[in-house]
Amino acid sequence: MKTQILYIAKKTAKTLVAVLAMASGLYAQGSSTQQSLILRVMELNKLGLIGGSLKLTIDKLYADQFAPAPVVNANTTLLWTSNGENKKITVASNNNNPRYALRVAPQEMSPGAGVAAPEVSFSDNKNHDFIVGVNRSAGKCVIQFTAAADVAKGIGSDTHVITFTITSS
Amino acid sequence: MMQKKISLLESLRLLGYIHLLFNHHFFWPNPGLYTLRKLRTFFLASLVLGGAAKGQTYGSDFHRVTVQVSQVTVVQVSSGTVNLSISGANAVAGQNSMTTTDLSTSFLWGTNVSLRKVTVRTSLATPIFTLKLLAVNPTAGTAASEVTLTTTAQDFLINLGKTSGSCQLQYTGIALASLGTGSDAHTITFTVTVQ
Numbered sequence: 001m002k003t004q005i006l007y008i009a010k011k012t013a014k015t016l017v018a019v020l021a022m023a024s025g026l027y028a029q030g031s032s033t034q035q036s037l038i039l040r041v042m043e044l045n046k047l048g049l050i051g052g053s054l055k056l057t058i059d060k061l062y063a064d065q066f067a068p069a070p071v072v073n074a075n076t077t078l079l080w081t082s083n084g085e086n087k088k089i090t091v092a093s094n095n096n097n098p099r100y101a102l103r104v105a106p107q108e109m110s111p112g113a114g115v116a117a118p119e120v121s122f123s124d125n126k127n128h129d130f131i132v133g134v135n136r137s138a139g140k141c142v143i144q145f146t147a148a149a150d151v152a153k154g155i156g157s158d159t160h161v162i163t164f165t166i167t168s169s
Numbered sequence: 170m171m172q173k174k175i176s177l178l179e180s181l182r183l184l185g186y187i188h189l190l191f192n193h194h195f196f197w198p199n200p201g202l203y204t205l206r207k208l209r210t211f212f213l214a215s216l217v218l219g220g221a222a223k224g225q226t227y228g229s230d231f232h233r234v235t236v237q238v239s240q241v242t243v244v245q246v247s248s249g250t251v252n253l254s255i256s257g258a259n260a261v262a263g264q265n266s267m268t269t270t271d272l273s274t275s276f277l278w279g280t281n282v283s284l285r286k287v288t289v290r291t292s293l294a295t296p297i298f299t300l301k302l303l304a305v306n307p308t309a310g311t312a313a314s315e316v317t318l319t320t321t322a323q324d325f326l327i328n329l330g331k332t333s334g335s336c337q338l339q340y341t342g343i344a345l346a347s348l349g350t351g352s353d354a355h356t357i358t359f360t361v362t363v364q
Contacts, residue, residue, distance in 0.1 A: 031242040032360040035274065037251040039298055039342040040352040041267075044255070048262030079263030083346040136347045138265040 043084045045166045049143075051076030056147040058100070070148040074107060078164060079140040080114075080131075086169045087134040090127035091120055094161040098122060101148040102160060106131055106141040113139020119146075127165060134166065242280040242361045244287070246338070248273070253300075253342040265347055271340045272305065276359060278326075279333035286310075286329060286364040288322035292356035299343040300355060308334035315341075318355065327364060 054076065060069040080089060091104055105119035114137065117129035131141065253271050260267045278287065287310075289302055296318075304312035304325055309332035313324035326336065 031244060031362075032358055033244045033246055034359070035246045035249055035251060035338075035357045037253065037300070037340060037355040037357055038352055039253040039255070039296075039300055039344075039355070041255040041298060041342075041344040041348075041350050042257075043350050044257040044260045044267070044346075046257065046260045046262040081260050081262050081264055081267070081346050083267075083344070083349050085349070136349050138263055138346045140263050 041083065043082075045082040045084060045087060046080065047089070047164055047166050048079040049076060049164070050079065051143075054145060056102075056145060058147060058149050067151060068149045070146050072144060072146050074142050074144045076143045077140055078106070078130075078143050079138075080134065080166055081138040082134050082166060083136050084168075085135045087166055088117075088129055088169045089114070089131040089134065090165050090167060091130040092125055092127045092163050092165070093122040094125055094163070095122065095158060096125040098158045098160070099153055099156055100158050101146075102158065103146045103148075104130070104162070105144050105146075107144045109141045110137075110139030113137040116141070122160065127167075130164065132169060238281065240282050242278075242282060242285065244276070244278045244359055244361055246359070247275040247277065251338075251340060253340055255298075255342055255344050260346075265345050267344050267346065269342045271342075272337050274338045275335050276304065276326075276338055277333075277335040278329065278361065280329060280361060281331055283330035284364045285361050286324055287326040288360050288362055289316065289318065289325040290320055290322040290358050290360075291318040292320065292358070293318075293353055294320050296353040296355070297344075297348055297351050298353055300353065301341040301343070302357070303339040303341070305337040305339045307336035310334065312336065315339075318357065322358075322360065322362075325359065329361070329364075 054073050056071045056073050058068045058071050061067060062069050078089070093102070101121060103119050103121045106116040109116050109131070113134065114131040115133040117132055120128040120130065251271055251274055253269055255267050255269045259269045276287070291300065300318045301315050302318055302325065303315040307326055310326045310329040313327055316323040316325065
């Protein structure tokens with residue numbers, strides 16, 4: 001009887017060892033594998049314009065004032081994306097001594113994408129705030145240009161290259 | 170090479186001579202008779218067996234060889250690390266969403282078992298950004314739909330059965346401008362399981 005029990009115990013132990021060996025063998029064969037992946041997002045700031053060159057022509061007078069009437073153009077759109085914080089968009093003209101007045105202001109701003117700065121009148125080639133308070137946002141606005149002339153300035157033309165820049169506040 | 174065979178008739182004749190020789194009363198009672206009889210038996214047997222065996226197989230034996238193939242499933246990625254980066258080049262002005270795609274690594278597998286699939290999951294429970302994965306151009310099996318990686322295993326490749334093959338790993342990282350900057354570190358686990 002004792003011999004039989006010993007025999008059964010030995011058999012069971014052998015079976016267990018075999019099962020464990022098989023299981024470990026399957027694991028070692030690699031039915032799963034891993035890969036490390038790091039996704040990094042850098043700070044990025046993008047600006048874009050929709051609409052090409054503009055031509056503003058002043059060719060009307062206020063009938064009662066004998067003064068040229070201003071011309072408004074709102075045919076271009078400014079777009080921006082920034083995942084940074086405390087950014088602003090500035091505007092500048094390369095014409096530091098224009099003969100005629102040219103003003104610009106953002107209109108129809110995307111909600112929550114920034115705050116419109118006061119209208120800018122170009123009289124130098126410095127940067128002026130156009131949109132402030134840009135924080136982790138994407139948005140767009142209509143760029144409204146207004147050109148005006150005094151009769152004393154006579155006729156002629158000004159050329160501006162307008163540059164929009166996104167920068168830190 | 171020609172070999173002369175002893176015919177059955179010759180064998181019987183020789184057997185008779187030897188039998189007469191060893192059983193003749195001339196040898197009896199000789200003490201060496203027993204030994205002689207043993208020699209006779211050996212001699213006769215050698216003649217008979219030798220004659221019959223000439224020109225045939227001299228010996229043979231066998232052993233049994235068993236080849237056992239267990240379930241084998243092996244998977245591997247071509248590189249242990251992937252770096253995805255979203256920078257200015259991945260952004261479009263006016264769009265909140267920014268994406269980047271990586272196809273630099275591959276997934277390879279081999280399995281001798283039918284009805285298997287590969288699932289995928291990430292270790293990162295709360296990523297800042299979205300990470301998607303798609304099996305591109307699998308040489309066997311069927312690519313599952315692009316999955317957004319979570320800690321729950323999702324199908325990556327299906328209908329794998331007794332095949333080996335590979336596919337490209339197409340990772341797509343998606344960040345929103347509103348989420349700002351940062352990084353997510355994932356450990357992606359691919360597992361072969363029963364379909």
